[in-house]
Amino acid sequence: MEDIEDLLAGGVGGAPPGFRLPLNAVGINPKTNKSKRVSSKQDQITASNRDSLAPPSLKIPGTQTIYIKTFGCSHNQSDSEYMAGQLTAFGYALTEVPEDADLWLINTCTVKSPSQSAMSTLITRGRSGKKPLVIAGCVPQGSRDLKELEGVSVVGVQQIDRVVEIVEETLKGHEVRLLTRKTLPALDLPKVRRNNFxxxxxxxxxxxxxxxxxxxxxxxxxxxxxxxxxxxxxxxxxxxxxxxxxxxxxxxxxxxxxxxxxxxxxxxxxxxxxxxxxxxxxxxxxxxxxxxxxxxxxxxxxxxxxxxxxxxxxxxxxxxxxxxxxxxxxxxxxxxxxxxxxxxxxxxxxxxxxxxxxxxxxxxxxxxxxxxxxxxxxxxxxxxxxxxxxxxxxxxxxxxxxxxxxxxxxxxxxxxxxxxAFAPYTGMEGREERIWITEIATDGIHLVGHTKGYVQVLVTGPESMLGTSAMARITSVGRWSVFGEVIETFSSANRETKSREETKPPCSSNVSSCETCTCSAESCGEERSGEACNISGNISRQDDQKGKSEKQETEMREVVVPGSSVANWGFIDKALVCGVFVSSLTILVLLISIASRVLVRQ
CATH class of the missing domain: 3.80.30.20 (tm_1862 like domain)
Structure with missing residues (x-):
């Protein structure tokens, strides 16, 4: 089977994200006799004679439920998130329970044999459950003639912006194959992140x-x-x-x-x-x-x-x-x-x-x-x-x-x-580190944070801490991660350090030039040119040993840019307020004048 992409009108184009192309725009030639393939070379979506691809119902397109399974790297995960975003934007629901889905979308990895074997097992399971299947990712793109892909719809790694069309036609019982593409998918497609943070x-x-x-x-x-x-x-x-x-x-x-x-x-x-x-x-x-x-x-x-x-x-x-x-x-x-x-x-x-x-x-x-x-x-x-x-x-x-x-x-x-046999985190116990908390651990108890060196730190706390940054004291170390207790959490903005603003010279906005900057290695390049170097994290007890009092350290962590006050207003602010006041006074005088004239005439 050739690629459907080559049969589009003009050879390029396609519907905007979230929209379906009309049937004649994607080269469909539905068949009335399923036992005989259409001979036209332009038939790139064919009605399947397999029960596994039969439409589960005559539901309105966009009302079905989709199960998405992803194998492989973070790039594959991103592709799945983009496909999920387009499907939900069109109205499809997502589920993590395969049995509850009307269609399975399997995003595959070809790096190792075990990953491909797992894909094959899942395809067999889907066929046994009479689930319409769409296979995406590197396996169909790199091995188009693979036996396991016979009779199922496939979408290539650069065709993820066409997933709505493919899913819709597959639910109708058609076999779709989209693999050829000369341009990259847009970055601003709808996206459903597996992790919101x-x-x-x-x-x-x-x-x-x-x-x-x-x-x-x-x-x-x-x-x-x-x-x-x-x-x-x-x-x-x-x-x-x-x-x-x-x-x-x-x-x-x-x-x-x-x-x-x-x-x-x-x-x-x-x-x-x-x-x-x-x-x-x-x-x-x-x-x-x-x-x-x-x-x-x-x-x-x-x-x-x-x-x-x-x-x-x-x-x-x-x-x-x-x-x-x-x-x-x-x-x-x-x-x-x-x-x-x-x-x-x-x-x-x-x-x-x-x-x-x-x-x-x-x-x-x-x-x-x-x-x-x-x-x-x-x-x-x-x-x-x-x-x-x-x-x-x-x-x-x-x-x-x-x-x-x-x-x-x-x-x-x-x-x-x-x-x-290595113990890479020995020596971290007792240290205080800034961490960024973005996940729930697999044990369902701990939250997962990472230090600036991306060391995994497991802490306990409410789920509301997800998406926040915190200072944590490392309490114990393991082979694969360390455990810590949260000392304090940082607000989402305005954690500026005045003392460093006053003592550090400006950094260049180009971080590659920071080797000539007198900022510390950790802070170099943080601010734009002309602004002072500000550090809002990685504050440790070592500051005390360098002559900073506990009071100064607390101030560094808790300084918040104060709210606006009249004393801090600039010339333009004051001029605007005066203008508003004069305008209001003028309007009031005019109203009084008009009212007095009306009364005199009466």
Whole structure:
């Protein structure tokens, strides 16, 4: 079956978000005989002869209930949120109970075999339950002829703005296939966030790499970046909507902009200018491969020091062996990865780096694996994502000579044991940290906050604390997170520190220039040019040791910009008030004059 996108009138266009195209605009040729396919090449939505795709009822379109299941990365999660937003904008209801849904929308991931196997299992379950199915994401985009996708509707990764049409036609019993697209979906589509306080913002799709094991490139394609202006406008919008964390997401954040003549530091500098100076909204930079940040390490470090940016970065290394990295076609060496980690750790106080490892890549020897173990031991990363090699169909690595399965599994266990022996949060107990609280823990008891280094802090408190920032004292540390107690919460605005305004010189609005600024590393670049450096968080008991009294520390935390008073009015304010007073007096005199004339005539 060809792609329906090629059959649109003029080859481009489509309905605005939330609107359906008329049937003849999407190439539908409904059939009266389901046992015979329509021969027209323009039939891209076909009536299905499968019971699983039969319409559940003759309900009015937009009144049915949809179940959405998402596999994979944050980019996939963002795509699901956009699709959910468009469906709800058109009237569809969402449910987390599959059995209650009239249709299942499954957003898939092709990175690992287990994810695709889970998709296949869910499709089988949906068919057994006679549920109409729409399969989205990287699997149908990268493997169009997959047997599991026969007889179900599919939507590609760049066709998410057409999900309403696809769902509607699928509910009618038609099989829809939308995969081809030459432009990126708009960023201002309706969106239903899984977490109201977290915006996952895709900054580009695809990548510039050609890793021999990667199937995602087949699905997401070559690099395509959103413009700086469109991303900055989206940041302004989500902040106004109450978002407290913005996650920049893509297949390779570091490659951003190279197709449109800009780069990641340019984007980051533009975004941080929009973040509230009270640190009520934080920015998290997404995964970036080593080759593309090596050129901008100092600029990236300056952004990470900004008080509204988490000092956390996900930089996959995949292997500590240069020979394995060459076989993977990763385009960097282990030494260059070490340069990235060493530089960021040196330039950014409290820097936290997460990484990925693939165990048992084809051709990996015991010596290669030992080099990987050595690298992990050297840095003792707080987060390491360890996976076994999975040959993905259609990739060069799938044709390479494989390492024995038992060896792959053993290496994965060995590396996991090495990693789990670390105690990365030792020494945090008793410290006071500012945290940003955005989630409820899986135990249903604790709230989840993160420090500026993105260390997970579990605290107890009412759900009303979600979306707030707080000072927390770390009471105990675990292997994967730490526990804390909230000392105080911060209001959403106006947490300014007068003493620092008076003693610190202005910072440049360009955070990349902050290395020449006399502000502290934590505060550098917070304010626009011409304004004083203000810090509203990360206040610890160490201030007392530096000669600040308890009273001064309390004032720093509790100073609120006072309300307006006459004494603080400017010339324009006073002139406006005087003008209003004179105008009112003139009107009153005129009214009295008119009334007196009327009385004289009578």
């Amino acid at each position: 977290i915006e996952i913002l895709p900054i580009n799709v695809g990548c510039l790499g050609a890793c021999t094991y990667c199937k995602t490139k087949h699905a997401r394609g070559h690099l395509g970046s959103y413009t700086v202006d469109s991303l900055v406008e989206r940041v302004r919008t989500v902040i106004s909507e109450g978002v407290k964390e913005i996650w920049l997401s893509s297949e390779d954040t570091g490659a951003y902009g190279r197709d449109i003549g800009v780069n990641l530091p340019i984007l980051l500098n533009a975004i941080v200018k929009e973040l509230p100076s009270d640190q009520s909204t934080m920015l998290r930079i997404g995964m970036t491969n080593p080759p593309f940040i090596l050129e901008h390490l100092k600029e990236i470090a300056a952004v990470l020091r900004h008080p509204c940016v988490y000092t956390f970065l996900h930089v996959p290394v995949q292997s500590g062996s240069d020979s394995v990295l060459t076989a993977m076609n990763r385009e960097y060496t282990a030494s260059e990865f070490r340069t990235v980690v060493d530089t960021l750790t040196e330039l950014v106080p409290g820097m936290q780096i997460a990484t990925d490892i693939i165990c048992g890549f084809p051709g990996e020897t015991d010596e290669d694996f030992s080099q990987t173990v050595e690298l992990i031991k050297d840095y003792k990363f707080s987060q390491v994502h360890i996976s076994q090699f999975y040959p993905r169909p259609g990739t060069p690595a799938a044709k390479m000579k494989k390492v024995q399965s038992k060896i792959v599994k053993q290496r994965s266990r060995d590396l996991t044991s090495v990693f789990e």
